């Protein structure tokens with residue numbers, strides 16, 4: 613279990629983490645989400661005692677990291693996959709870590725096998741791809757067989773097979789009763805991996821909630837409709853009080869209605885439909901909705917208002933079939 617209370621970190625004038633309260637529980641994969649610069653790495657570094665909080669507190673299993681008698685046996689972490697002495701082999705790197713934490717040599721072989729690096733164990737890590745470095749970082753995190761695991765962007769640089777492997781590993785570690793805290797920018801991946809979410813924006817905790825609850829609270833389902841008669845159907849739908857917005861490729865999104873209601877409305881008016889589908893909101897939809905305001909680095913998008921974030925660009929309200 614990881615518990616943060618009032619956790620705060622300032623770098624000069626910059627408040628990187630601002631009175632953060634959250635709990636990361638066992639038996640669960642907890643996703644740590646936030647836009648670039650939101651404070652994820654700083655939070656993880658404070659959990660591991662690498663950065664000292666300016667105020668507040670964070671504990672692992674009720675103790676500060678620095679007070680843990682055998683840290684690697686209690687917490688395993690992957691923060692910077694590349695932060696490995698490049699001249700050492702993967703085996704040597706892990707063996708050094710094992711020795712300094714009183715762990716047996718056989719554990720090095722076990723974790724190398726677990727992450728699929730046994731065939732390159734003797735090679736210097738400077739020749740490793742980012743994906744191989746990630747696997748080595750995961751091996752190091754697992755070395756002490758700890759109950760608490762933290763991974764900062766673990767699927768960075770991994771190929772699709774590697775991504776599926778990490779997903780299964782995280783879920784398996786949680787199923788074994790461990791506390792798994794993982795950050796990732798890949799929303800679709802996070803949606804498949806995490807049960808619980810801690811969302812941070814500009815250093816503040818914006819949500820600490822279940823995955824389903826988070827999506828339901830921050831995004832709405834809609835009905836996607838394509839029709840050669842949108843110019844007539846749109847006003848009919850709007851008359852019934854449903855919100856109609858342009859979707860991509862000439863389709864529209866209808867909010868507030870079920871697919872049956874939209875289909876019936878079209879049928880009663882004798883209008884053809886080429887597509888009618890109920891669409892559940894994604895984690896990405898909910899995340900963008902919640903964090904749009906807390907994006908620190910915003911990119912301009914052609915056609916968007918000044919300073920509007922590319923990812924946070926909102927779908928323009930239009931008359932169905934008309935122009936934005």
Ligand SMILES: Nc1ncnc2c1ncn2[C@@H]1O[C@H](COP(=O)(O)OP(=O)(O)OP(=O)(O)O)[C@@H](O)[C@H]1O
Pocket residue numbers: 623626627628646647648649650651652653654655
């Ligand atoms: N050592 C430091 N000195 C000054 N500012 C820092 C330092 N470390 C982080 N920051 C600032 O604190 C804020 C939070 O940074 P942090 O790296 O924790 O964010 P993050 O959520 O991990 O971002 P990313 O997803 O881009 O890795 C940023 O504005 C960053 O520039």
